[in-house]
Amino acid sequence: MTTVLESLGAGLRASLSESPAVYFLGEDILDPYGGAFKIARGLSTAFPDRVITSPVSEAGLVGVALGMALRGLRPVVEIMFGDFTLLAADQLINHAAKVRWLSGGAAQAPMVVRTPMGGRRGYGPTHSQTLEKHFLGAPGLRVVAASALGDPGAMLRAAVLEDDDPVLFVENKALYAVAVQPTSGLQDIEVSVHGRRYPTYQLRVAGAPAPGLTLAAYGLCGELARQAASRLAFEDEIFADVFIFTELSPHRPEALHDSLSHTRRLLTIEEGTRFLGWGAEVVAQAVEALGPGLQARRVAALDMPVPSAGPLEAAVLPGVEAILSAARALAGRS
Amino acid sequence: MTTVLESLGAGLRASLSESPAVYFLGEDILDPYGGAFKIARGLSTAFPDRVITSPVSEAGLVGVALGMALRGLRPVVEIMFGDFTLLAADQLINHAAKVRWLSGGAAQAPMVVRTPMGGRRGYGPTHSQTLEKHFLGAPGLRVVAASALGDPGAMLRAAVLEDDDPVLFVENKALYAVAVQPTSGLQDIEVSVHGRRYPTYQLRVAGAPAPGLTLAAYGLCGELARQAASRLAFEDEIFADVFIFTELSPHRPEALHDSLSHTRRLLTIEEGTRFLGWGAEVVAQAVEALGPGLQARRVAALDMPVPSAGPLEAAVLPGVEAILSAARALAGRS
Amino acid sequence: MFPARRTPDRGARPVSTPAPDPAALYRQMLRIRRFEETVLEAFPRGLIFGTTHTSIGQEADAAGVLSQILPGDIVVSNHRCHGHFLAYGGPMVALAAELMGRETGVCGGRGGSQHLQWRDFYANGILGGTIPLAVGMALAEKQRQRHAVVAFTGDGALGEGVVYESLNMAALWRLPILIVLEDNRYAQSTPIARHLAGGIAARFQAFGIPAAEIETTDAVEIAATTRPLLDQIRAGTGPQALVIHTYRFAPHSKGDDTRDPNEIARYRRNDPLPRLGARLAAGVAETLSAEVEAEVEAAFRLAEQAPMASPAVFPQTLAEAG
C-alpha cells in the first residue's frame, strides 16, 4: 500500500533526480525533520544542494521561486500550511501569474507551490482552512489538487517537470494517509480517465443502470463522494456518475457536461466554504453550457472558520452524510 | 451634480465628524495631496489628529486597523489601488474576519478597507485589476461595492459608523467621475430599493411590458447594464429587470430570485475575469433556488491581466456591446 | 486561583508596578510548567484536540515580563501562548477546557491551543501576523493615553515581513508597545543560523526602536529588566524591544524534536524553576508546589467534566448575516 503522502514524496524525489533544474524550498524541510508533514523526508540528504530550508517568509519565498523560475530553474516551494498561502497572494497573482502574458511568451515561470489544505485534525481556524478558492480564476495561475485515485506523485512530477506555468498544488491533509488507488481493477467501479497531465476521473458502479445524478468533487471530497455514491447505489438505488477533478483552474468540463447532458442533476462537493467555492464555477459553467433543465446543489463547509474541537469541526466540514442527503434531495428522494 | 468621488468624500467626512472613534489611515492621504484619487482632500485639515498618513505597508496597515477596531475605534483604511489588497489578504481573512466568531461575539472588528478597483485608465496590469472576487466568500468578511445609483457616500458612512464587522469597500475607478443619481425621479426608469444599509437596486423601464430577462451587476458595470437595458428596450424590444447590487458577499438574492422566477433568464455582468467571479455565485445560487428552467450567462473581462494600451484594455474589459450581444443571445435574438 | 492583581480591570488608571516578587514569579512559572507538562501527558490519552506548543524552559519570560503589567494592559501572543495566557491572568481551567474542546473553553473550543481571545489577551497562530494588530492596539491606546501593549514573538517570526512594517509604524508614531522577542534559538526545527541573518537587536534598532538584550532564565532579572522599559513606554517615549535569549526544553509541538540531546541537556542546567526555587526561603517552594499541583489537577478535572463543545449553536460570523 502506498499512501498519498508517500506517493507525493516519491513524485518530488523523482522530479529532483530527473532534472538538475529542480529545487525544493520550504520551512523546516531538511532531514531529519523532513517538513511538517514529512513529504520532504530524505530529500535533503539525497539532494543537499537543491533542497533549501528557508526562514519563515512565505511571500518572500514564493517571490524567490519566481526569480529562480525566470532564470530557467524549476523550483518547488512548500508552504507548510495552506492557510499561509494568503501571505503569498500578491507574489502569486500580481507577479508570477503575469510573467508569460506580459513578456509575450519570452519569459515563463515554471514553479510549483505545494501546500496542505483542509481540516479534520483539530488544528483550529488558521491551520485547517481550504483556501484554494481564493486563488482560482487568477489568469495565468493554474490550481490543481491531489487525488487518491490515479497517481498523485506522478501528477506532482508532471507539474514540476512539464508544466511551464506557475502551479498552486493543493494537497488535502486528511488525504495524506489515504491509500493511493489505481484507476483500473477497482472493485465494482469503472473508471474513465479524461485528460493527461491533470486528469479528471469519472467513476461509475460497474454494471449499474444509467446514472441519474452527477457528482463533482476533488481532493479528500473526491473520496467522500465515492463513498457516498456506493451507498446511494446500494442503499437508495440512486446511481451517480462521480467526477473527481485534479485541475481546478482552469476548469475542463467536457466530460462532466457530457454526463450532465444525460443526468441534468449536478452535485458539487468541496471542503471549503460554499460562497464562491470551486462548485460555484462548476455549476455556472454547467448552466451556461447546458441551458435550461439543469438542477444543482453544492455541498461545502458551513459559512464560518474551522473550529478546533472535534465535534465542532465535524459539524462544520462536509461529510458523507451531508453528501447523501443533498444527493437524495437532488434525486427527488427526500 | 455630485460625482461618486465627491459623494464618497462627503461620506467619509461625515463619518469623521459624527464619531470621534473614526480614524482614517492610508498612503499619501494628507492635504494638500489628499490621496491618489483625492477622496481624502480636506480631511486631514479638518481632522488632523484622526487622519494618519502611513508608510507603504498595506498588510501592516490593515493589521493596525484591526488592532484599533479591537480597542473600540472605527478605522477606515485606504488601499491606494485595489491591486494591493492582495498584500493584506492574510490580515483580512486570517485575522480580521475571524475575530467575532472566535471570541463568541465578545470582540468585534468594525473596520472598513476602502479601495479603488478597475481599469479603463491605462494603468496596466498591477494597477487596473478587479480583484474583489478573491475576497468574496471569506466567512466573517463583508465585501460591498459603491454604485452611482442611490447614495454611495451614505453607504460608506453606514459601513463606517454602523457596521460592526470588517468591510472591504470596493470603488470602481471609472465610476468616480460618474454623477450620483437618486433612485427617484429618474427619466423613464422605475427603481425599487431592496435592503437598507447595502441596498440592491432594481430598475425597469417605466411602463414597459413584463421583463423577459434579468441583469445583475455592480459597480461601474451597473451603469453599463443600465445603458445596455435601455438600448435593449428601445432597439430590440427586449425588456430587462436590472439589479445593481452593492453587497457582494454575503449575497442577498431574494428580489433577484423573484424576478428570475418570472424571466428565468439571468445575465451577470462584472469587470473582473469570469472564472469564480461574483457572477458564478449569483448564477449558482439562482440555479439552486429556482431549480430547472434557468438559463444564464456571464459577461466579464477576458481571462488575462489588464493591458495598458487603450485598444487592448478596451478589448479585455467588458463594455455595453458585450452586454448587448450576451443579452440578445440569452433572449434568443441572435 | 491566580493573583488578583493580574485580573484585568478596564476602569483602573495606571499605578506603579509592584517590585518583582520572587515567590510570586516562582509560583507563576510553576503553574505554567505543570500545566504544560499535564497537557503533554493528556495527549496520548486522546483528551486534547489538534496540536500544542509548550513553553517549558521559557517560563521565566512570561512570568517575568507579565509580572510588570498593570490592569488594563494588553497582551498579544503567538502560537506558543499558554504561558503568556496564564501569566496574564487567564483562567487555567478555561485554557484546559479549550484544549479539550469543551464548551467552557476560553473560546468555546473553537480556537484550540493557538487561538485565544480573552479580555485584553489575543493569540493567533499566524506567525508575525499579530504584530500589526498589537501596534494598532497601541495606536488606539496612545490616543487615550491609557494602557500599554506587550506583544510576544519569536526568533522565527522575524522572518515575516509584516513584523518590519509594524516596527516602522510603531516607531514613527511613538506608540506604547513593548515587543518581547523570545529567542529560543530555533524556529520549529530550524536553528537560528539557518533562518536569521544579521542580528536580532539590530532588527529593532534599524527602525529606531531601542532593544534591551538579555540572556537569562531568571524571572527576577527579566522582571527587573522589563520594569524600566514599561515605565518609559508609559511615559510616552515610544516603543521598546526586549530580546530574551532562552531555550525550550520540550519539542516544538509534541514528539517532533530533532535537536541534539546534549544541547538540550546543557540548557536544562539553566532550568528557571530550580534556579529561582533555590533562592526562596526554606519551605516556600514546597508550599507553592503543593498549591500549584492542586490548582492544575483541579483545572484539568473540571475541564474534563465540562460538556463537549456543541455544534448546536455556533456564534455569528457577521453581526448581521442576512
Add this chain to the structure above:
Amino acid sequence: MFPARRTPDRGARPVSTPAPDPAALYRQMLRIRRFEETVLEAFPRGLIFGTTHTSIGQEADAAGVLSQILPGDIVVSNHRCHGHFLAYGGPMVALAAELMGRETGVCGGRGGSQHLQWRDFYANGILGGTIPLAVGMALAEKQRQRHAVVAFTGDGALGEGVVYESLNMAALWRLPILIVLEDNRYAQSTPIARHLAGGIAARFQAFGIPAAEIETTDAVEIAATTRPLLDQIRAGTGPQALVIHTYRFAPHSKGDDTRDPNEIARYRRNDPLPRLGARLAAGVAETLSAEVEAEVEAAFRLAEQAPMASPAVFPQTLAEAG
C-alpha cells in the same frame, strides 16, 4: 543607438568592467533626461496611456550604477523604471512605443510605463514585490556562478515587509545581488520623516548586508562607488546595498507635486547634467546633446508611426490553456 557593451550577451563570461567614462555617463543621463522630458510633453497631446513616473534629477543613479554591469547581468527595477531600462541598454524606441501602446512596445503595449520585461530586465509596479524576485534570480545565478543581479528600489518601498524577508534570504544564502536604494526623500507625496523610522543603511546592516551610503548626483562618483561593490559580489562575498541620497525634480507622476518649490530649487542646484557636463572637454556636451536630441526625436517619431497594439492576437496566459 546605445552602447554596445550594454547589450546583454547571455553566453559571455564575466570580464572586468571598464573604468567610468564621464562622457558616456553624461550621454546616458542626457538620454534619460530628454526621453522623460519628452514623455511629459507627450502626455497633454494624448499620445501616452496611463501614467508615468520620471526619474528627472536622479539620472546619475541609473547611469552610474548600470555603467558597471557586465553582459548577462540582471537588472530589476520598480515603477520609476525608464532610466534603469535605458541605462541597461533597453531600446528607446521600444520604450516610447510601450508608453504609446504600440505593437512595437517593449511588451507590446500590455505593460505600459511600470511593467517592462526585456531580456534580463524586469520592472513591476508593485512596490517592494520585485525584491524577492531579484533575490531568487541571484540564487539561480549563484548556483551557476554566473551573473550578478542589480535591483533598484526606493525609500518608500522600504515600507513593504517583503523587502526584509528578501534581505534576510539574500544575506543567509550569500547571494550575488546589489540592492540600490534610491532615496529621493519622498514616497509619492510623503516626506521620508513621515514614512520611515530609524535609518536606511541600518535596515540593510541589521540583516548583515553591508550598505555603502552616498549623497550625490555625480554619476562618476556613483559608478566608482558601485564598482568595488559589484567586484565583491562577483567574488562571492554575498549581497551589498548601495544607498544613494538624491532628489527628483519632476512630480511623482505628472502634475502631482506638493513639495515646497524652494526645496526643489535648492536641489536643482545639484542637477547631475550641468555638474558633469562642465567637467567634459570643450564641445563634448554639445556634440552629445545633438546626438541625443536626434535619438530621442527619432525614437518618438518611429514609435508614433508604429501601429497601435491590436487586440486581434493576445499572448497566452498559460502555455496550455485548454
